[in-house]
Amino acid sequence: MSNPSEVDEQITDSVTQTNTSVIANGPAMGAMQTYLSQAQAQGILFANMVNEQQQQAVASLATTMECAKATLSVQDHKPNFFTTQQTGTKGK
Template sequence: MSFVNEQITDAVTQTNVKVVAESPAMAMSTIYQSMGQATAILFQNAVSAQQQQNTLAQAAT
């Protein structure tokens, strides 16, 4: 059986714990970015529809 230096084992363990600890925050940030993007597209579509309605109203008069 080969022995591994305790410092190496400790460094790997700390890195794994850090990754696991940060995962929920990274997931939430991804959700917030997706929601922000979806909201921006929603407003962009609303403005586009309003512009089209104004164009139709001007053409009809």
């Protein structure tokens, strides 16, 4: 470094590499954010699917219990599945 206005090559190389690194990180960060948002959306999708399956299981269990209760409650003085008159069969 005989001339005081000259900059050492090691310094210019490190600055160039830093700038190149910053520019190259842009697409990588964009891809990372895309993957992250996709993973979050998929996680929410799976959580909603599990919740819907649980709701369907509760509804089917309640329906099964009501049908079993109606089938097993055969009593003469209370209307039930077997004794209630079906619509359209009244005059036959």
